[in-house]
Amino acid sequence: MPTKPPEAQSTILIIDDSVDAIRLLSGILKDMGQILFATSGAAGIELAQQRRPQLILLDVEMQAMDGYEVCRRIKADSDMRDCAIMFVTAQSTMDSEVAALEAGAVDFLSKPLNAPVVRARVRTHLKLQRATAALMQLANKDGLTGLFNRRYFDEQLAREFLRHKRQGLPLSLAFIDIDCFKAYNDHYGHQSGDACLKRVAELIEGATQRPSEVVARYGGEEFVVLLPYTDAADAAKYGAWLCEQIAVDALAHARSPVAAHITVSVGLTSMVPGEANSALNLVADADRALYQAKSAGRNRAVTATPL
Ligand SMILES: [Mg+2]
Incomplete structure (x- = not known):
């Protein structure tokens, strides 16, 4: 033919x-x-x-x-x-x-x-x-993981922020960080470190189903997911689901104080964009929530509470 x-x-x-x-x-x-x-x-x-x-x-x-x-x-x-x-x-x-x-x-x-x-x-x-x-x-793509890169994510965030502001609907964001990744790299070597990043990227993509959601590598061992039309309750469910999906994959991590395998911490935030907030607030809040998840013992999702 x-x-x-x-x-x-x-x-x-x-x-x-x-x-x-x-x-x-x-x-x-x-x-x-x-x-x-x-x-x-x-x-x-x-x-x-x-x-x-x-x-x-x-x-x-x-x-x-x-x-x-x-x-x-x-x-x-x-x-x-x-x-x-x-x-x-x-x-x-x-x-x-x-x-x-x-x-x-x-x-x-x-x-x-x-x-x-x-x-x-x-x-x-x-x-x-x-x-x-x-x-x-x-x-627009990250060379190692094939996910979107930070540049593309920033563009989409600005765009979705405006769209949600016009529509008065909630937009959520998840920051995801691999727990004790430096220790993993030191113990298993950089090639294994790269393989670990790829695997976690695959798992995040697999756990993120809606076509409008944007999964990106934000930098290093940090990933970010933009969740359109999602309120705080659904974002929290997504964060918990994500931690579970990574944990059950059970990729060995002999130097982690958290578990015998790779785990992630997730910082979440949700807001209805308006005049009083900006896309930068969304990023800062999610980052703060991620820090809280780390301080509380890692391998968990924490939602930012308004300042
Ligand atoms: Mg004519």
Whole structure:
């Protein structure tokens, strides 16, 4: 069976207020990916939000909302801004080309459309878009554990904080630290230390099921989990469950005063984001709770009490 070319997996959205133009473009691109279309800017933005296409072919001259405005709105939305936008226009002046690129488009197609040129440029931009997405993915991951890294976590925390503030709903955070990890490294060596970090990362990921939850390596032997739409009671249950999952895995730790195996301490915090608090408060509270869990004997989850 012949394998599909990689671009067949791409999703391409055509936004144009002319049905004839949509028909023409879909015909030209029909074997290059899944083709979606919308006949207005507003409908196009909605579809882009739902389906996250890799590439949008966007008509400049449209009623109600023109292509420049559609492009600006898509580029201002962190969920959609990675998608590549190519303008399609009948005004092929240098000014309109500059305006298109300044609005955030990657390229510009002039009408009348030439099928081989359109196909070649679309192929190039799909390839570039994939390479960029792969790079972004790499930049967000921790090399050792494969979890998200701290940079990505900080971005998601800021984003979720604002989202929960708008909605008035509770956001929780768990800081997780491997107990007596330095003693583990000293006794078993750094290679075993790395293997231990990987194993604990796997266990945390396995115990964290909801797709909106973000599991990241915060640094050293410290991990962090962002728990959207979670109140203090559910966060506490999650923390206790996590400690149990790590303990039952029973990875030997001969130098731990806590148990004969690897254990973790968990610091939790939960808040409804508002004007009086910030994402930094959330991190500071969880960190304080983690310190309390350590002081109280480790291998436990402690929820921060308001100061
Ligand atoms: Mg038009």
